[in-house]
Amino acid sequence: MAKPENELTWKDLEIGGIVTEPGNASQYRTGDWRSQKPIYDFSRCIKCALCQIFCPEGCVQQNADGYFEADLYYCKGCGICARECPTMVITMKEEE
């Protein structure tokens, strides 16, 4: 998208609002309506990847050290990862 989504005018739209750029749903920021975010104590992490499997947003990735961590651009703060983690690595913290 040439312009940020909230600067698009009605004249910028394709006919019928057709999207011509494949995969641009990744630009849709779902992380801005989060009220809580996951924080991690990786010392207890066994790298089982359950948090990644259960995350409904598909936003959990491995960081450089191999730990599983949420991409906050998409994380909507549902807390499922914290609930599913077997070693209590994740706690949910209120957003400011």
Added chain:
Amino acid sequence: MATRVGMEVSVAIGEMVRLANADVIAAYPITPQTHIVEHLAKLVANGELDAEYIPVESEHSAMSACLGASAAGARAFTATAGQGLELMHEVLYIASSMQLPVVMTVVNRALSAPLSVWGDHSDAMSCRDTGWIQIFTENGQDVIDNILCAFRIAEDQSVLLPVMVHLDGFHISHVIEPILLPESSDVDSFLPVNKYPLPLDPAKPVAMGDFGPPFIYTEMKWAQEVNLKQSRETIVKVWQEFGNKFERYYHPVECYRSEDAEVLLLTLGSFSETAMTAIDKMRDEGSNVGLLKLRLWRPFPFDEIRQAVAKAGVLIVLDRALSFGGLNGPVCSEIKAALYNEAKRPKIVSFVGGLGGRDITVDDFQEIVNRGIEIAQKGSEHEFEIFGVRE
């Protein structure tokens, strides 16, 4: 040379769709539309029309299949009536918002309950705000001509909108009329091959009917409104080109002996023909009356209406539908709104009649005009009068 042939209008519609080379027809039979789709099914089965005929399980599916076909770049056609149109209702908005140029004939039928298979405009009026182009016709030839024009208009690159061609159930659909079907070569030169600019294509993927969060929904809707309003120019241009080629001319508002008329009657659909006879009779008797026939209902021809009524003292509008709890019939309310800010405007009198297939005869029209003049002078205790109701 095209020759005039006596045929049932529904059959002629099928023949016109064949001449227009529709690629996909998805339809569910419903009275009084049945003969149209039966004829099309036969044409496809006999190999006379090279199209996919999809016998769907409901009108909701019929319109959905037309959307899919149209999105893939096919020329899609369907026909329905009354309850069938209502079952499609949700998908109608999607066709127009997605700018898919589907053409549909609506054989106008009164809505239940009580169950009625006879004609009025309650089904057409319920689609007023769906974003479709809506054209009314008054006889078989009108219907055929406007179906051809509808494909041209819908598929025009500056429009890309679905079009409904309305014809009155039974009064037009089941009548045998002398019909002039155009030559197939003339149709081909008038109606170019459909070229939807962004069709579904695996080589060039697009996403259609997408999610529209609050940051973009308003822009989408405004783009849709501007497009529908602007389509009027193309509609007029296509009708003009059609007239140049086929010598039958259509206009958003058609005037009959209205130039100098002090009193104007406004009708739409097949009743206009009876109204013309009534106007002739009243003119012969010395009354200064004329007729306006509203052909284009959406986009509404505001300028043409303002111009057509500019010199009249009284405008009597006959709606064939109720807008329950509203001020007048839907057409009259629209016209009142269109004229409200005009410095000089006629007195407007609203009638609703011809519901559920009840006839309005030449004598009835005379009565409506005379009563309308009386109301214009003396007023009425009602916002509108319902013609012929038994008290």
